[in-house]
Amino acid sequence: MVNARICGRMAGVAVVLLVPAFSFGAGFALFEHGARGVAMAGAFGATADDPTALYYNPAGIAFLEGTQAAGGAYFIALASDFNGTDPYPGKGYSASQKSQVFFPPHVYLTGRLSENLRWGVALNAPFGLGTWWDDDFAGRYITKRADLKVFNLNPNLAYRLSDNAALAVGLDYYVAGIDLTRSIGVINPYTQTVAEVGQVHLYSDNNFGLGCNIAFLGKLGHGVSLGLGYRSRVKVYFEGNASFVQFPTGYNDFDAIVGRQIPFDRNPKVESRIEFPDEIRLALGWRGVRWGVGLDVMKMGWSSFTELPIDIKEFPTLSSVRPEHYKDSLTYRLGVEYKRSATWAWQFGFLYDETPVPTESVSPLLPDADRIGLTIGFSKQLNEKMRLDVGYMHLDFPRRSTKGKDHDNFNGTYENQAELLGFTVVYKF
């Protein structure tokens, strides 16, 4: 058990160092890639008038002047509780996730190539997942800790077709890592109950995937604009290793048998793969002198995520395929901006995300639910070159019951809540 404690501490260090991210968009998507956009609940695809457009609508950079940069991060605090139902883990059982703070960063740089052509490079984290339960969690045979980090290096070219229309194309180069830890439970023939005989930690190297994106921004007149965007699916093949730690049960011969079956002394190769969903965005905006309004609807092609295979090459009996069968989902975002003065603006927003996770796949690995978000933020022009954007989001997740259908027969109700506070500094060179 000492090993377990050490692992726990090491895991804690890892989480702090590696900038992971809990899933704050439905499924394990992240939508927090620019404070002004977040403060408008993400309804920024038809506005897209600063370098964060590289995420919301890359065609928007075609209208930017000179060289511009933006960078920032989000600080995300999560509370996640679970209440069990019978038969397992039983009524009256409750657990909470460990406190975690995540800070997915974002960096954007745009510049001019010619009168009508702009380049831009974005780096952000479009997907991420971080769940972490206590070592004595009743669902520890499913997961103790899960950490998925996906960074997207996204170069774009945007061409201004006219004063009122622009088109952008880009490449999405994903760098991803996955890290999963769970306990190993087998029946102890002596006690005829489940014994926690060890722990398996799967960790991948940084793996890569490639996709593309295309976007359009049109200014329709009378302040009305239209944004359209598509990002393709990206398949990432993960390669890594598994490390196993044995927990002695006190039954020496049983422990010896377990020791023969599970490669505690080696770190065998592991392979997995995730096909990240494509994304279609339709954005409408209107902008007056002081007021601006945005309405974005996105369809996430989550049906790409059908399973999570864990293939431990030399030990097929230890391999598994976790069925997921996500469904495509829609997300609706409504945002308002009020420019109080030339240097000061307020933003507000409301969002609703449908969860793509079917009831039977709701698990401690990802206790997903629909999301309702309220946002507020401001933009302050600090000087001629620099603007500070701050955006706050409160995310409420309606209670999600597994309705007795969980694949792992781990049933109950999850209740999550998250607070997100982020900033972006926009700089014009």
Place this chain on the structure above:
Amino acid sequence: MRKASTLLMVGTLALGLAASSGAQVDFTHYVALGDSLTAGVASFGLVEGIQKGSYPALLARQAGVASTFQQPTVGFPGLPTTLELKALTITSQGVSPTIVPRSGIGQPTNATLARPYNNLGMDGADTNDILTIKGAITNLAADLQKYAAGQVSKVVYSADLVLRNGQNTAVELALAQQPTFLTVWAGNNDVLGAALVGVVMDGVTMTTAAEFEQQYQTLLGTLRAGAASAKIVVATIPDVTAIPYVFTVKPYLINPANGQRIPLIGEAGLVTENDFLLLGASSLLAKGIGIPVAAGGTGQPLPEGKIDQSGLQAGVILRAAEVQAIRKRTAELNAIIKTTAASVGAKVVDMHAIFNDIQANGRVVGGVRLSSAFLTGGLFSYDGVHPQALGYALVANEFIRVINSELGGRLSEVSLREFLPMASAATSVAASQVIFSAQAAVEMARSNFPNVDTSRLVVRSSPVRRHLGAAPEVVLETPNEP
């Protein structure tokens, strides 16, 4: 306000409906009839620690009537003495467990109860026994001795323990309690005995369909006539090949040198891959019996069960044709169970389908895969026939699903958390003491029939003490992480 009051009305109405649907099943006087599976036998014996988790006891607990639900409890180490696992030894064929009876014998701990028990399940009872057998607690010691001497089958002393008054049958004692709710899981021993001794003979080791139909109709008919408004739930008979006692020992050996299968020898010829070896075969195999000389064995054949002029002789092989005959009969009896249940308005828990599904697919609980596998599956006890505590909890939950879905009950399922403890008890077990005996296999073979010749289940050069004995040695697949 109007909206709020409407909501309140709707809510009250919904609650009222819920309460009335819950009230459709009255568990106030719950009586369970059946055999060892109803009694809560595990690891060959009846012992309080498991009995409190028998499926009838769990149903009573979930229904909130645990305090009045009485059972014929037996103290540690059980009656008969329960088996325990002494050691697991790694061999070239996998892992070999040593399972032996504990020492001593358990005593009844609830024998003075001044009314009939709610759980009237009798170890070893077939359907006819539930209808006809009587027993007196005063005869228990004597009948136990007769059982130990092989003169009577288990159900004789079981009836003494469970029925006690020497005057009434189980059905009569059930009706005397004016039951409001009854469970009946009968018929297992109408086919199981054939598998335990490896002999399939109509009317001897297996009840004929015609006899069973008459007995089962009488059983349910009598219950319905005596308890007109009681809710009744019955269960079907599992396939005998769905229990580890029958499917665990592979009908061949693997040559460790080249991975090829070595056919084993039975009295009636080579054992084919469609035949089944009973758990009792493992102790003989461990002595080289059934293994060709060329493969390092004695070349002596494994015994086939048979009936000849000296009577019923237990064997360790179930030939494919015998299995087919048992399956056919099981199907016939299950059809009778379903038809008869429908005729008296009883609901059916299809344990036959459930056991088959568990054997094929296992059950996942909290991410841990449980299966029918002997010792490592988590559901069956050390005798390979009866469930252990977790298995009985799953059985209870299957009953609860039927009670809820078909009778409008509102029972919550039995929590399985106590079976996935937060930390393993760190008790040390002496692994060096390897005790070998076939006596538990002998006991299993003698469970259902008196005067069974079990001598061939034991290696002749190694005489067995009848009262102590030991258990089948089997070669297991080593546990795999799910």
